[in-house]
Amino acid sequence: MRIAIPLQEEPAATAKVPKIVKKAHVAGQTSWIVTQTEEMGADRYQELLHSLYDGVLITKASGQIVDVNARAIRQLQYDQNELSRLNVLDIIVGANDQLLKNICKNIETNRFTLIDAYCIRKDKTTFPAEIATNRLVLTKEGHLCFFLRDVTRRKKAEEELIQTVSRLKELDNAKSRLVANVSHELRTPLTIINSFVSLVHDGIAGAISDQQKECLATVLRNCDRLANLIDDVLDLGRIESGREEFKRRRLCLPDLLRQCHHDFLPKFLLKHQQLNLEINEEAFPDALGDPDKIAQVLTNLMGNANKFTPDGGEITVSLGREGENARIDVVDNGPGIATDDQSRLFEAFTQIDRPEGGSGSKGTGLGLTISKQIVEAHEGALKVESQTGKGSCFFFTLPLYVEQKAFEAFVNDRLRFMQARNRKPMMVVVRCELAGCAGKDAATDGPPLMSQFRTAVAAALGCVELQTFLYESGNLIVALTDRSDLNRETIVSRLQAEIKSRLHAGNFSVSFACFQPDQAGSPGEYLARAMAMLESLPISRETERVKRVLVIDDDAPVLKMMTELLAKVDEKLDVRSTTSGYDACIHFGDWRPDLVVLDLHLPDIDGKKVFQSMSKGDPARRMKFLAVSGYPDEIREIMTMGCDACLAKPFDFKQFVDKVRSLLA
Amino acid sequence: MDLVKALQMRLADWKYETIVAIDAYEGTKLAMDQKPDLVILDLMLPAGGGISTLRNIRNSSRVRFIPVIILTGMKDEAVKRQVIELGVSVYMEKPYKDEDLKSAIDKCLQNPAAPSQ
Numbered sequence: 001m002r003i004a005i006p007l008q009e010e011p012a013a014t015a016k017v018p019k020i021v022k023k024a025h026v027a028g029q030t031s032w033i034v035t036q037t038e039e040m041g042a043d044r045y046q047e048l049l050h051s052l053y054d055g056v057l058i059t060k061a062s063g064q065i066v067d068v069n070a071r072a073i074r075q076l077q078y079d080q081n082e083l084s085r086l087n088v089l090d091i092i093v094g095a096n097d098q099l100l101k102n103i104c105k106n107i108e109t110n111r112f113t114l115i116d117a118y119c120i121r122k123d124k125t126t127f128p129a130e131i132a133t134n135r136l137v138l139t140k141e142g143h144l145c146f147f148l149r150d151v152t153r154r155k156k157a158e159e160e161l162i163q164t165v166s167r168l169k170e171l172d173n174a175k176s177r178l179v180a181n182v183s184h185e186l187r188t189p190l191t192i193i194n195s196f197v198s199l200v201h202d203g204i205a206g207a208i209s210d211q212q213k214e215c216l217a218t219v220l221r222n223c224d225r226l227a228n229l230i231d232d233v234l235d236l237g238r239i240e241s242g243r244e245e246f247k248r249r250r251l252c253l254p255d256l257l258r259q260c261h262h263d264f265l266p267k268f269l270l271k272h273q274q275l276n277l278e279i280n281e282e283a284f285p286d287a288l289g290d291p292d293k294i295a296q297v298l299t300n301l302m303g304n305a306n307k308f309t310p311d312g313g314e315i316t317v318s319l320g321r322e323g324e325n326a327r328i329d330v331v332d333n334g335p336g337i338a339t340d341d342q343s344r345l346f347e348a349f350t351q352i353d354r355p356e357g358g359s360g361s362k363g364t365g366l367g368l369t370i371s372k373q374i375v376e377a378h379e380g381a382l383k384v385e386s387q388t389g390k391g392s393c394f395f396f397t398l399p400l401y402v403e404q405k406a407f408e409a410f411v412n413d414r415l416r417f418m419q420a421r422n423r424k425p426m427m428v429v430v431r432c433e434l435a436g437c438a439g440k441d442a443a444t445d446g447p448p449l450m451s452q453f454r455t456a457v458a459a460a461l462g463c464v465e466l467q468t469f470l471y472e473s474g475n476l477i478v479a480l481t482d483r484s485d486l487n488r489e490t491i492v493s494r495l496q497a498e499i500k501s502r503l504h505a506g507n508f509s510v511s512f513a514c515f516q517p518d519q520a521g522s523p524g525e526y527l528a529r530a531m532a533m534l535e536s537l538p539i540s541r542e543t544e545r546v547k548r549v550l551v552i553d554d555d556a557p558v559l560k561m562m563t564e565l566l567a568k569v570d571e572k573l574d575v576r577s578t579t580s581g582y583d584a585c586i587h588f589g590d591w592r593p594d595l596v597v598l599d600l601h602l603p604d605i606d607g608k609k610v611f612q613s614m615s616k617g618d619p620a621r622r623m624k625f626l627a628v629s630g631y632p633d634e635i636r637e638i639m640t641m642g643c644d645a646c647l648a649k650p651f652d653f654k655q656f657v658d659k660v661r662s663l664l665a
Numbered sequence: 666m667d668l669v670k671a672l673q674m675r676l677a678d679w680k681y682e683t684i685v686a687i688d689a690y691e692g693t694k695l696a697m698d699q700k701p702d703l704v705i706l707d708l709m710l711p712a713g714g715g716i717s718t719l720r721n722i723r724n725s726s727r728v729r730f731i732p733v734i735i736l737t738g739m740k741d742e743a744v745k746r747q748v749i750e751l752g753v754s755v756y757m758e759k760p761y762k763d764e765d766l767k768s769a770i771d772k773c774l775q776n777p778a779a780p781s782q
Contacts, residue, residue, distance in 0.1 A: 204678040239668065
């Protein structure tokens with residue numbers, strides 16, 4: 001006889017319907033209690049049955065109970081005869097034939113089934129139970145065997161634990177909210193104090209003596225310190241509660257380090273310190289991180305090095321690799337940190353006693369705590385190595401950029417951010433299949449069409465944060481939005497409208513999916529779900545798109561004349577006009593006219609600026625510009641800047657019409 | 666209110682003439698009537714919020730080109746986006762530094778209509 005019980009996982013369901021929580025392979029080819037009646041006598045069978053800790057029900061394949069043990073009788077409070085008239089389905093809440101079918105299906109594939117359910121006693125009361133089932137070969141027809149374990153006590157303990165945890169979480173949230181609110185409220189009066197003290201300090205509110213000025217300078221310094229402390233407390237609170245928004249993306253670390261080095265150099269020079277930057281690889285691979293947050297960590301570490309290293313010291317910032325991660329070290333030759341202090345270093349409000357003559361203003365004691373939290377939110381680690389008298393090395397790791405990881409980070413960051421704010425996220429996946437670029441990465445070597453898609457999707461959903469990546473045959477744009485005014489219908493119509501208005505004719509097909517991700521899934525599951533839901537988004541494509549012309553001229557009669565002339569060129573033209581260059585940039589950049597007729601002499605902005613600003617938003621150069629001016633110099637200048645055509649004022653109708661025709665052709 | 670007074674003193678020191686409105690409605694009205702060279706606007710204002718003032722300014726034919734500096738303690742990305750879409754020259758968050766405000770003002774008054782995106 002072989003007994004194998006590979007079931008150790010705790011089922012976690014509390015639902016009042018039977019739920020299959022596990023299917024596990026049975027060791028060997030036959031059932032886990034191989035009972036051949038010929039081999040085992042009836043006595044021994046009874047002995048075994050009644051010695052089991054679990055309640056046992058042996059049934060026919062139909063579920064009809066044929067035998068039970070004493071334990072089962074006690075659990076269910078029926079007597080043996082009553083039980084043998086029942087079907088096993090009668091004693092499980094919500095059970096039906098499907099359950100038996102599933103069990104049999106598992107048995108055929110040599111698995112047994114673990115069910116989390118409520119069982120019904122004779123008096124109709126119920127108790128939570130864990131039921132393991134398997135085949136039992138007693139006779140030729142075969143039987144099913146149900147092992148019932150009453151888990152009332154465990155369930156109760158579990159529920160208490162869940163309640164306690166949620167109460168603690170609530171308390172912790174309340175604490176965080178209180179801290180955040182109080183800190184926020186402190187900020188306004190502090191700003192007012194700061195403003196007025198500086199007015200007096202700067203002599204604006206009347207002359208003051210040098211001594212008074214010095215006193216006020218002290219006040220101002222401490223105002224700054226208090227403001228920094230409040231900012232740090234707010235920062236930490238946001239990170240801890242998940243309300244801080246992380247925007248992890250492809251990040252070029254060498255650039256970031258060079259920037260920090262450049263920004264910090266003056267501070268180090270002030271203390272006659274040497275600041276070295278070492279980047280070991282010429283083409284260091286991109287990492288995955290939020291540039292602002294990582295810069296914050298670097299600023300903190302470099303700031304500390306600057307502050308705690310004596311004048312004339314040397315600090316080296318270096319970038320290298322550690323396995324799959326990038327590693328950044330900030331090494332100084334300052335006083336070092338005693339081993340005992342190192343462990344306390346990352347706790348909030350810790351400030352290690354600095355040696356005599358330590359310079360610089362006192363910090364808030366939160367810098368390293370915040371940095372550590374930031375790095376950990378990036379799935380990296382921040383650590384210190386130091387010895388008293390021998391300097392310190394603070395270093396942190398950051399995962400390198402991998403597309404899939406970037407996608408997961410994007411989804412996780414966005415979901416956490418929205419959930420922390422109790423907003424309902426909606427996931428929208430748009431797949432764009434562009435003719436002629438299957439298998440190309442849209443983010444790097446895709447055509448400009450792809451970036452227009454991005455803009456269209458962003459505008460339709462009103463969100464800036466999108467993730468674009470290549471997936472199977474198409475490019476996917478994934479967005480997570482929390483706008484409550486969007487539902488499936490509005491998303492469809494807005495996507496259609498935006499894509500139609502922004503994308504010039506092209507060979508593309510669009511499909512999309514949107515749903516509300518539940519809390520339990522992983523980014524990969526969401527993606528799979530979206531891919532299964534994808535449906536095509538019909539974009540009606542006119543054979544010929546109505547051409548758009550924007551006329552910018554501050555002279556109303558001229559504007560009117562040009563508008564009328566344009567109608568003569570083609571009455572189907574969609575003509576809009578404005579007298580302001582500013583208006584053109586702000587309101588018509590997105591409208592994507594085919595032709596812009598631009599008077600260079602505008603009251604508000606220089607026509608050249610309008611040209612630059614509008615053509616910047618159109619890298620593919622689909623917009624044509626016709627510059628109009630009375631000044632030959634201006635015309636020459638704008639033509640050298642890449643304007644498509646020009647007309648010198650005054651011009652006759654025919655010239656204008658011809659130019660427009662050729663530009664629109 | 667206190668802050669407005671401080672800001673007004675500071676601006677006077679920089680030799681600018683200031684007019685002050687303390688709610689969104691009054692702000693719109695003053696901007697229309699007086700046509701200032703620059704508007705410094707908080708978003709958290711009674712009577713409609715600063716965004717309504719900005720929208721009114723941008724929709725008016727008379728004063729739509731006035732450069733606007735947003736100076737606010739509001740930290741809401743969606744609102745920020747909305748404001749930038751309407752067109753502002755500079756978006757500053759409180760607490761701000763006097764020298765940053767000075768350079769923002771200088772930038773706006775040199776190049777009145779350059780929209781910042």
